Amino acid sequence: MPKNRILPGIGSALTRTRELTTDRIRPAFDNAKDKARSLPLGRILPADGSTLTRTHKLGLGGVAALGTAAIALTVVPTGGGAQAAARPATEQVSLQTTASHQIQDVHASVTSQLAGADQQAKTAAAKLKTQQDAEKAKAAAKKAAAAKKAAAAKKAAKERAAKAAANRSTVRKPVYANNLDGWIKESLSILKKHRIPASYDGIHRNVIRESSGNPKAINNWDINAINGIPSKGLLQVIPPTFKTYHVKGTSWNIYDPVANITAACNYAADRYGSMDNVNSAY
Structure with missing residues (x-):
């Protein structure tokens, strides 16, 4: 084939590949960015600047994974030579689909992990509340028992005092001789x-x-x-x-x-x- 026909053909293929990269891969990149932005910042970073918890670390890991996947989509050769330019369009589409699925899987995994962490936190809070309620009930019962014991002790002391007074009265009563x-x-x-x-x-x-x-x-x-x-x-x-x-x-x-x-x-x-x-x- 004459050279003057081959070179324009290669240039045309390279231009088409760039168009495919812009038209088909860019939406996937934007979708990845949107899903990354949709994650609540409060669940990724602690609001008070304290040490990262396990939940925060999971959130940050998920965002990093989404970002990596999104960046991978943009690495499409624009001037790598005739071999890159000649890659079939169907392979480019397959790469885009696979990357999109990977992004969805990462997003689902992060969401699941965050939900699991939230459920664990709720379970721990409920368990703590149950323990606190039990401790309060135990303290109230102990206080009631102490009050009852104090009342009984007070009553016993009063009875002893009355008995002692009666005994003193008996002792003070003079005994006269029978003469x-x-x-x-x-x-x-x-x-x-x-x-x-x-x-x-x-x-x-x-x-x-x-x-x-x-x-x-x-x-x-x-x-x-x-x-x-x-x-x-x-x-x-x-x-x-x-x-x-x-x-x-x-x-x-x-x-x-x-x-x-x-x-x-x-x-x-x-x-x-x-x-x-x-x-x-x-």
């Missing part, structure tokens, strides 16, 4: 509560004169005996007088030493001002 000395002293404590005046000496003196200290003494010969109401007890009190001047808190038995003394002193205080002022039969 004339003890009877007079116990009578004086009761008279004092009722503000009835009397003294130990005044009571003792009159008891010795009236009954010689015998709580069962009875006079069966005086006028009262003749009238059927004989004088009885330590201070020889007749039944009507004992009943009228009985002091609350003492026995109703006229022969009871303490009851007899307190009733007689109450009568003497009413009539003579005090048992101390009585020096004979009264």
Whole structure:
């Protein structure tokens, strides 16, 4: 074939190849750039400038892969000689299709990895919340148990205090001897509560004169005996007088030493001002 026909043919093929590169591969490059731009920047780079997490690294890797694929599409020979210019147009189209599929696969892989990372983050957050709720419930139960224990301890302490007070009261209660000395002293404590005046000496003196200290003494010969109401007890009190001047808190038995003394002193205080002022039969 004449040389003047071959060279124009080669130039025409080279021009056609460039046109194919511009018309068919450029859209794939633009598509790759658009898909790379569509990835949320917040999922690729940390917003606060902190260290890259696994999710951020996956995002950056995906973008880098998309960029590499896009750049590969632009590397189409424009002046590599007759062999490059003579490459069949169908091979160029096949390369474009393969690259486009690779870009889609990379995009799908990155999207899947990001979704998996998000799901892992949500699962971890839910697990953390469950643990925190359990810890809160445990703390609340512990606080309630402590409050219950404190209330029980307070109640027990109150009961112990009341019991101790009762014991101290019992301990403080005097124990009187079962004799004339003890009877007079116990009578004086009761008279004092009722503000009835009397003294130990005044009571003792009159008891010795009236009954010689015998709580069962009875006079069966005086006028009262003749009238059927004989004088009885330590201070020889007749039944009507004992009943009228009985002091609350003492026995109703006229022969009871303490009851007899307190009733007689109450009568003497009413009539003579005090048992101390009585020096004979009264």
